[in-house]
Amino acid sequence: xxxxxxxxxxxxxxxxxxxxxxxxxxxxxxxxxxxxxxxxxxxxxxxxxxxxxxxxxxxxxxxxxxxxxxxxxxxxxxxxxxxxxxxxxxxxxxxxxxxxxxxxxxxxxxxxxxxxxxxxxxxxxxxxxxxxxxxxxxxxxxxxxxxxxxxxxxxxxxxxxxxxxxxxxxxxxxxxxxxxxxxxxxxxxxxxxxxxxxxxxxxxxxxxxxxxxxxxxxxxxxxxxxxxxxxxxxxxxxxxxxxxxxxxxxxxxxxxxxxxxxxxxxxxxxxxxxxxxxxxxxxxxxxxxxxxxxxxxxxxxxxxxxxxxxxxxxxxxxxxxxxxxxxxxxxxxxxxxxxxxxxxxxxxxxxxxxxxxxxxxxxxxxxxxxxxxxxxxxxxxxxxxxxxxxxxxxxxxxxxxx
Numbered sequence: 297x298x299x300x301x302x303x304x305x306x307x308x309x310x311x312x313x314x315x316x317x318x319x320x321x322x323x324x325x326x327x328x329x330x331x332x333x334x335x336x337x338x339x340x341x342x343x344x345x346x347x348x349x350x351x352x353x354x355x356x357x358x359x360x361x362x363x364x365x366x367x368x369x370x371x372x373x374x375x376x377x378x379x380x381x382x383x384x385x386x387x388x389x390x391x392x393x394x395x396x397x398x399x400x401x402x403x404x405x406x407x408x409x410x411x412x413x414x415x416x417x418x419x420x421x422x423x424x425x426x427x428x429x430x431x432x433x434x435x436x437x438x439x440x441x442x443x444x445x446x447x448x449x450x451x452x453x454x455x456x457x458x459x460x461x462x463x464x465x466x467x468x469x470x471x472x473x474x475x476x477x478x479x480x481x482x483x484x485x486x487x488x489x490x491x492x493x494x495x496x497x498x499x500x501x502x503x504x505x506x507x508x509x510x511x512x513x514x515x516x517x518x519x520x521x522x523x524x525x526x527x528x529x530x531x532x533x534x535x536x537x538x539x540x541x542x543x544x545x546x547x548x549x550x551x552x553x554x555x556x557x558x559x560x561x562x563x564x565x566x567x568x569x570x571x572x573x574x575x576x577x578x579x580x581x582x583x584x585x586x587x588x589x590x591x592x593x594x595x596x597x598x599x600x601x602x603x604x605x606x607x608x609x610x611x612x613x614x615x616x617x618x619x620x621x622x623x624x625x626x627x628x629x630x631x632x633x634x635x636x637x638x639x640x641x642x643x644x645x646x647x648x649x650x651x652x653x654x655x656x657x658x659x660x661x662x663x664x665x666x667x668x669x670x671x672x673x674x675x676x677x678x679x680x681x682x683x684x685x686x687x688x689x690x691x692x693x694x695x696x697x698x
Contacts, residue, residue, distance in 0.1 A: 300324045300340055304333035311336070314383055317403045327406050331379070356394045356421045358454040364394070365426070365447035372440040378411050397421050410434055425449075425570065425591050432577050442577055449573050452649075456565065456656065463558075463660045470671040474678060479514065481682050486511040493689050500689055507685040539595075546595040550623070554670075558663045561656040563597045564628060568652060572645035582608060597623050614641075 302324060303313050312333065318324050321338055328335050364385065371381040382405060386398035397418040404414035412431035415422040426446055433442030490508060493500055500508070514521060535541035549559040570591050574584040585605040589598050600621045607617040615633035618624045628648065635644030 298340055300338055302328065302338045303336040304328055304331075305336060306333055312383065314402065315399060316406060317400075331406070356391055356397075358450050358457055360389075360391050360394055361422075361426065362447055362450035362454055364389075365443050365450060369440055369443035369447055372443060378439075379405050382411075394421060411439075423591070425574075425587055428579075428587055429574065429577060432579055436578060438577075445573050445577065449569060452569060452653065453566070456562065456653070459657060459660050460562070463664045466664065467667045467671050470668070470675060474671070474675040477675070478678055478682065481679070482507070482511040482514050486682070486686065487515065489686055489689075501685070503681065503685040504689050507682055543595045543599070546597075549594070550596055554663060554666050558656070558659045559594070560623065560625070561652060561659045563592050563594050564624060565649060565652040565656050566592050567597070567601075567624070568628070568645045569649035572642050572649055575642040575645065581614060600624075 298319065299315055299317050300321065301313070301315050303311060305311055316324050316327060318327070324338050325335060367385060368381055371384060372378070376384075379402070382398060382402040386395055386402050389395045389398060397415075400417070401411070401414040404417070405411060410431070412427050412434055415430065416427045419427070429442050429446055430439065433439035486507060490511070493504065493508070536545055550556055567588055570588045571584055574587055575581065579587070582605060585601060585608065589601040589605065592598055592601065600623050604614070604617040604621065607620070608614055613633070613636055615629050615636055618632060619626075619629040631644055631648045632641065635641035638644070
């Protein structure tokens with residue numbers, strides 16, 4: 297396939313520029329004629345042999361998806377067609393990876409492929425939820441409404457992600473500071489006392505011998521420590537990518553006292569908000585559960601929702617099926633039962649999602665409040681142990697002199 301750059305004029309006399317992948321100029325001309333454009337210039341673009349460095353490392357974030365959906369909704373709602381909307385967005389998008397995907401999607405749409413199918417080719421950028429919802433919007437003719445709902449969905453998801461990151465900043469800074477202080481004490485301060493301790497003739501206490509051993513190891517064999525730490529991090533990441541590892545780590549998040557409450561609130565918030573969005577778009581409950589199952593962000597919850605879907609298929613109500621799980625709270629079961637009985641499940645879920653968003657914010661504050669003093673205590677214990685280990689031999693030396 298060759299990339300061609302073209303300049304055309306539409307029926308209103310407006311000039312439009314873009315790129316299009318095809319096997320020949322004739323295919324580009326055919327595309328231009330199908331869109332009732334008048335060709336001005338068509339030229340071949342030489343492909344770069346190496347991908348742009350920043351493009352290869354750029355990542356499409358939830359915020360980028362929110363902006364994409366909001367702008368797409370605005371243009372579609374104003375009367376622009378899908379092709380024109382994509383053309384505008386691909387030219388003004390700053391994220392290089394998203395820009396590349398939109399360029400390819402624009403070319404596919406120009407060839408007659410649906411928007412959902414074109415975006416679905418880039419599942420590493422556009423999540424299944426967005427692709428499925430766009431497909432629903434194309435079938436129902438409510439694409440502008442769907443994009444508005446998805447923009448709100450990703451906006452709230454981005455807010456949750458930012459809250460989670462903000463909650464972990466201070467504990468991570470404290471952890472990093474603790475490591476720096478401990479390494480500084482062991483590599484620069486402790487060696488100044490070693491000669492004095494060894495020449496004193498006093499038997500060194502166990503804590504002092506431990507700290508001296510650590511100090512010597514870090515100063516002489518630091519590369520082994522780096523290899524062990526690097527290997528441990530790599531091993532954990534590799535294990536976390538396996539199905540068994542991901543399941544066990546996600547299960548651990550639901551058991552650890554400090555982060556358990558926050559993890560549960562994140563799961564419930566994502567579940568209720570996504571299910572409300574999907575159901576409001578006219579998707580059946582079983583299909584909605586299939587979509588929601590993939591976005592809760594926890595394999596244990598995903599497994600539980602799979603069991604819920606099976607029970608719903610057998611005729612069990614959603615509220616009753618959720619009530620048999622251990623992850624979802626009693627309040628959620630009750631609210632869903634009310635929604636099913638009143639016939640306004642999507643509206644009830646939306647209100648419940650707003651409630652749990654507030655609960656999540658409070659849970660994050662509680663978690664941060666608990667982690668901060670814990671990190672300070674750990675930092676104090678480590679530094680205190682090293683200081684005491686250095687001071688103990690001095691007391692023994694003083695007694696010997698006396």
